[in-house]
Structure formats: structure tokens, C-alpha cells
Amino acid sequence: MSLNNGKGKCRKEKIMAINPLHAPLQPGGPMSVEEYLQLDRSTLDGRYDYVGGVARLMSGGSVAHNRISRNVANAIEDHFLTGPCTVFGSDVQVLIGVKASGRQHYVYPDATVSCDVADRRLDNNLIRLPRIVVEVLSPGTEVFDRGKKLAAYKACDSIQEIMLVHQFAPIVEVYRRSEKDQASWQHVVYGPEQAVELRSVDICLSMDELYRGLNFDEPQLEE
Template sequence: MVANVSYSYISPEDYLKAEESSPIKHEYRQGEVYAMAGASNGHVIISLNVASLLRNHLRGSGCQAYISDTKAHIESLNTYYYPDVIVSCDQRDKAFDNFLRYPCLIVEVLSPTTEAFDRGDKFADYRQMESLQEYVLVSQNRMNLECFRRNLEGQWVLYPYAQGNIIHLASVDFQCAIASVYEDVTFESPQLTE
């Protein structure tokens, strides 16, 4: 979510109706609408890699991976977000056309303009979803993935992954090399100073 907030209250129904025909995606948080910024090519490639890997893994399992055009609806907070990748294994989500209420896994690819929000308020909001088991943050600047997993006591535990690691997403029993997430991504090389 990035700036450009409209300060007059908009109902969730009006938001959903307007979003159907809007050329720009907007996130909705308690009556306020926020225009979303475009994504870099690296962001898009990482999102596509994650979604493709999950789609192939989930085939035939009853779980479904969705990409950035499907919203997460946090009903208790009157909020709709567009995660980069979202997975639901809950049959109740099949009743909804363009959002999910019961995801088990949400993945956000970090951008300089959204990283603080993705780590802070957005993660706090997502934690209100009782079905959510894992929240994954993926850097687009280096091979770094952080998986926050809800444990049996309901606390969120960080599982960090870096270059050379095998990622494990317990919510959907998925494993892959972190290099697969970053396939075809070119990182900017650090500038050498004299």
C-alpha cells in the first residue's frame, strides 16, 4: 500500500464495485482507499516464480494459489489487501469471486516504498486472520526470504532463508531451493568506491 489516500469514507460495497472497472488497483483499509504503485520487473519475476512453484506443488491437493489480482479480505478489520501471492485450502473461499477470507499462506515481495508497511501494519492486520499460518516476505535486492510461521501457541516465529538454503513452507508442505524463487532475477551489483 502506498500513499494517495482518499479521505472521504467509502463503503466496502462501493469499493468492490469500483475496483471491478478501475484501471488502477487500490487497497482498502477501514473506509479509506489507497492507490497501489506499479511493480519493478524483479518484483514481478519473483512473484511469478513463487506462484508458479506453488501452483505446480498444489495441483490436485484442494489448495489453490492466486496472484496479485486476488484480494485478501480481513473481515474483522473491514480491510482488503492485494498480496503478491495468496494460497487457500479452505473450501469456503470458493464462494468468493475476487477475494479470499481464509488463506493459509500469504507472500509479499518487498519494495522500497512498501517494505515498512508490509512488515508493520499490514502484517499486524494479516495476523487477525485465524486461518493464516504463514506470512512470507521476499527481498528483491538479494536472496533473502523471511517466513513468519504461527506456532501451536499462536505466536509468530521467524524462519529466515538466504542463498544456498532450502525453503520450507509448512502450511502447504512445500520445499524448494531459494535459488528457484530468484530464477531469472538480476541483482544490481554493489558500486565500488575508490
């Protein structure tokens, strides 16, 4: 005897064959810009950086990582109540164009500052002329952030300063492009009780602003 009298009966499953030529793209290996953009736009559960022809899935951050990223963006934005510059959060994609090599990198920094009119358009979804990029360091991404990603940032003509913000101690590193020699960079490390200077936009950020809501006396679980 049927319990449902045929009502609500499951339909027979359709087994779909996957055409290898149209199989989903997999990150990790070399791919073209077009292939990367297809991958990034079709992925609903994450975002990908594309540096050196390779796509890298951006892992989810800790509560501390998220809070610091938000603090940095808010602290910078407080200084931009007037003027031409705008700060963007981690969900805005940035195009890193390298004129010397013609290469293109696509990244999602934790925060980005642009002073370009076109970048500030409300219908814009890609920052093309970043002036400052910010990365909050995590154990899982620090090698990449300090290596290939940092090199890509330095090769971008529009970027004047790069902030590397430590997650488990009030330490901020700033790579600043030299005014006398655009090909060289100064590396400045700011510690507790020091203000972080961003000369390209003429502002200073206190450690209290950047690390608001974090207590370093409490044990932190690394990502």
C-alpha cells in the same frame, strides 16, 4: 472559405457540472467498506488495498518484482498438482476478516494460498480463507507491508504463514503462527542456499526457484 465544407465539423463541447455529492472518491483518508469497494471497482488504472479504513493505491512494480511474484506463485503451484490447495496471483482480491474487532481489510497480495473449497470455485472473485500470503518487498511499500498490512495479516485467524520476499537479495522472511499458541508468531529468515519451509502446506521452496531469471551481480534500480 471553409476547408471542409461543414463536413466533419466538431460538435460544441458540453460542459458538465460536477455534483460534490457524487464526485469521485479519493484515497488517502478514512472511508467505509462500501466506499472502498466503489472506488476499487470503478478504477481502471490500478488497484487499492484497504487496511485500517484507508485505501492505498498499489504502485506498479519493477520487472524484478513482477518476475519474483510470478516465480513464487509458479514454485508453489508446482507442489499443488494434487491436493486441496491452490495458489492465486496478485490480481485476486483477498478479504482479511478480523473476528476480534469485526474489521474487514481488502488486499491484493503478490500471491495467496487457500485450501478452502469455496475459494477454489471458478466463479469466485474474492478469497475469504487465505492460509498463506506473500508480499514481495519494494522500497515504496516495505514500511506499509511490514507495518499495518503485516498486523492485519496476523490478526486473520485463517492465515498460518506470511512470506516477505526481498527483491534485491535472495532473502525470504517467514512469519509462522505458533502451533502451541495461535496468538504468537515465529519469525524465520532464510538466506542464500537455504530452502524456504512452508509448514502449513508441507512444502519447501529453493532460492533458485524463487529468484529464477535474476542476476544479483547486475546493478538493480530500486523502485
